[in-house]
Amino acid sequence: METQPLFKPGDLIAGRFRVERVLGEGGFGVVFEATQLNLGRRVALKVLRPSLASDGGRGARFLREAKVAQRLGHPNTVRLYDFGATDEGLLYIAWEYLEGTALDEIIAAQAPMTPERVARVASQILKALMEAHAAGVVHRDIKPANIMLCAFSGEQDFVKVLDFGIAKDIEGTDGTLTRADGIIGTPPYMSPEQVNGGVITAGTDLYALGLVMAEMLTGERVYGNGSSLQICMQQASPRPVPLPEVVIKSALGPVIQGATAKDAAERYASAEAMLDALGGVAPGLGSAPLATLVDMAPVEAVPTVASPAIPSGGKPHGRRWAAMGLAALALMGLAGCGIVALALVFGGLKGSWGADGGQGGDLEGGSPSKRGESRAEDRGESVGAGGDEVKERPRRRKKPRRFAHWEAADLRARLKAAGCRVDDFSSMDIAGARNDTFSALCGGKIFTISLYRSESSVARGSLMLAQAEDAGVKEDGEVVLTVFGDTKEEGEGLLEELLYF
Numbered sequence: 332m333e334t335q336p337l338f339k340p341g342d343l344i345a346g347r348f349r350v351e352r353v354l355g356e357g358g359f360g361v362v363f364e365a366t367q368l369n370l371g372r373r374v375a376l377k378v379l380r381p382s383l384a385s386d387g388g389r390g391a392r393f394l395r396e397a398k399v400a401q402r403l404g405h406p407n408t409v410r411l412y413d414f415g416a417t418d419e420g421l422l423y424i425a426w427e428y429l430e431g432t433a434l435d436e437i438i439a440a441q442a443p444m445t446p447e448r449v450a451r452v453a454s455q456i457l458k459a460l461m462e463a464h465a466a467g468v469v470h471r472d473i474k475p476a477n478i479m480l481c482a483f484s485g486e487q488d489f490v491k492v493l494d495f496g497i498a499k500d501i502e503g504t505d506g507t508l509t510r511a512d513g514i515i516g517t518p519p520y521m522s523p524e525q526v527n528g529g530v531i532t533a534g535t536d537l538y539a540l541g542l543v544m545a546e547m548l549t550g551e552r553v554y555g556n557g558s559s560l561q562i563c564m565q566q567a568s569p570r571p572v573p574l575p576e577v578v579i580k581s582a583l584g585p586v587i588q589g590a591t592a593k594d595a596a597e598r599y600a601s602a603e604a605m606l607d608a609l610g611g612v613a614p615g616l617g618s619a620p621l622a623t624l625v626d627m628a629p630v631e632a633v634p635t636v637a638s639p640a641i642p643s644g645g646k647p648h649g650r651r652w653a654a655m656g657l658a659a660l661a662l663m664g665l666a667g668c669g670i671v672a673l674a675l676v677f678g679g680l681k682g683s684w685g686a687d688g689g690q691g692g693d694l695e696g697g698s699p700s701k702r703g704e705s706r707a708e709d710r711g712e713s714v715g716a717g718g719d720e721v722k723e724r725p726r727r728r729k730k731p732r733r734f735a736h737w738e739a740a741d742l743r744a745r746l747k748a749a750g751c752r753v754d755d756f757s758s759m760d761i762a763g764a765r766n767d768t769f770s771a772l773c774g775g776k777i778f779t780i781s782l783y784r785s786e787s788s789v790a791r792g793s794l795m796l797a798q799a800e801d802a803g804v805k806e807d808g809e810v811v812l813t814v815f816g817d818t819k820e821e822g823e824g825l826l827e828e829l830l831y832f
Contacts, residue, residue: 337361337378337421345417348376348425359383360393364428367412373428374412378421390422397424399495402466407459407490409479429491431481434543438475442550446582448488449547450613452480455490456540457609460602463495464533470495471531473539474520475546518562519554523593526567534598537605541590545578553591558801569593582612732830734782735808739767742782742812742829746771749828751778778825779815805830 338350338361348365354375355362360383365376379393397414404410413425434452438444456478463470470477472494479491516525522538524530545553553572554562572591578584586608592598599605734741743753751773758767764785771778785791791811795804803814803826814829816822 337380338363344376344378344421344423345415348374348423350376365425367425374425375428377424377426379423381419381421393422393424396495399468400424400426402468403459403463403495405459405462407455407492408462409491409493429479429481431479431489431491433476434478434480434547435475437480438547438550442547443577444547446548447613449544449583450609452478452488452490452547453540453544454606454609454613456492456543457602457606459490459492460533460536460540461606464536464602468495469531469533470536471525472516472520473536473543474517475543478543518559518566519552521563521566522595523567523569524595526563530595532595533601534595537590537599537602538592538595540605541587542572544583544587544590545574548578548581548583549575551575561801583609586612733807734805734812734830735810737782737810737812739769739782742767742769742780745829746773746780749773749825751825773825776817776821778822780825780829781811781813783811783813784809785811803827 338344340350340352342350344350344363344365347368348363349368351364351366351373353361354364360377360379363376363378365374366372367374379390383390394414397411400409400411401414409429410427411424412427414423416422456473460470460473470492473492477492477494479493480487481489481491483489520539520542522535524532525535542553553574554565556562557565571593572588574584574587574591578587586605589599589608590605599608737745739756739758743756746753746769751771753769753771756767756769758765764783764787766781766783768779768781771780783791786809791806791809795806795811801815801819801822803816803819803823805812805826812826812829814822814826816825
């Protein structure tokens with residue numbers, strides 16, 4: 332990132348935009364408040380950093396944002412005024428200068444929001460999406476930070492949809508660039524098809540909007556726990572979106588559920604269909620008149636800049652997660668993820684559990700007490716009837732077992748031999764890679780164990796890097812064996828039992 336400011340107040344850009352102040356900046360560019368001198372109006376001027384202007388891919392994406400926005404004119408979409416390049420080769424886009432507050436800030440300060448207000452905001456977003464989708468454009472990054480609520484004369488909460496920087500042209504007019512983009516979006520709002528690298532449709536935006544609506548109702552993200560990697564795993568899982576009960580029971584519950592179906596074919600067919608459904612529970616919204624937009628006096632300027640990275644959170648708790656299969660593995664440019672690969676998609680476990688989280692009776696292949704004895708022996712300890720240590724007995728560690736040839740049946744047998752009961756199993760083949768995943772109850776604890784097989788050494792390496800901080804991970808040839816427990820240490824412990832003893 333440049334250490335010197337691109338421009339200072341009073342500087343002219345492209346001979347007609349006078350810089351007033353910096354609104355915000357990110358890794359790709361700087362946004363200035365500027366005055367367009369020939370018209371005397373304020374604009375938000377976005378300038379690509381000089382170090383990136385020579386990057387063909389960055390420059391093409393920057394200009395594509397302008398070209399996509401140029402096709403859109405709905406009042407609920409941020410207006411494009413101008414774009415181009417300076418004599419020095421700097422790329423810029425001039426947007427309307429908005430006075431308002433980003434929806435993520437409003438949620439943080441005011442949620443939970445009433446269903447009536449949520450419906451009013453959502454209806455305007457849908458109207459903006461109706462125009463975009465009709466023009467063959469899918470936004471791909473609908474999220475609270477990209478929704479601005481403005482105050483115009485006589486109307487509060489007037490929506491402006493921002494940031495078409497990663498929009499996808501589903502008509503294929505810029506197909507080459509789209510293919511180079513890879514998988515992109517913000518994890519808590521990404522649809523399964525985005526995570527899996529599937530076909531992007533209008534339903535991709537509707538899925539994200541459904542999650543935003545649920546967040547407005549509760550003040551909490553539906554997928555807000557865990558790292559970006561773990562959230563992507565949850566999104567890709569075929570299990571239903573875990574909407575809170577308060578969302579499901581609200582008047583908007585059926586609409587949100589219809590938008591967030593994991594199968595894209597089960598969602599609303601279009602933004603118009605979702606708007607009609609919304610009008611059914613909140614009459615009048617489907618045909619609400621649009622306000623006439625004029626430049627108004629400022630209320631509170633909130634800059635909109637490049638999307639921030641999603642912070643990493645905790646890891647999945649063993650009692651809540653069991654693997655459902657591989658979502659995708661490749662080097663991917665996940666905007667806001669901060670990761671290069673994703674794997675294991677987690678869902679829930681079957682079974683009835685006692686108050687202590689365990690299940691009564693012996694386990695297949697051994698009881699919890701026997702398994703405890705086995706672990707003590709592995710540590711070189713001799714255990715008496717009460718489980719007390721009697722004496723130290725050093726034990727030579729064997730060479731690890733090779734597992735490149737293992738199939739699902741081999742892993743199941745090893746788990747049973749380790750005193751575990753397999754509770755769930757899934758297998759998935761995607762893009763030539765195969766993932767066999769078990770959830771198992773071992774000594775009263777739940778583990779998720781996966782065999783991932785791929786000919787791609789890059790994919791295997793990326794998976795191991797992504798999982799290294801959360802699980803026990805080993806590689807043998809084309810196979811990666813991963814074990815998740817409640818802690819990394821537990822995962823590594825079971826991995827050792829499977830491979831060393």
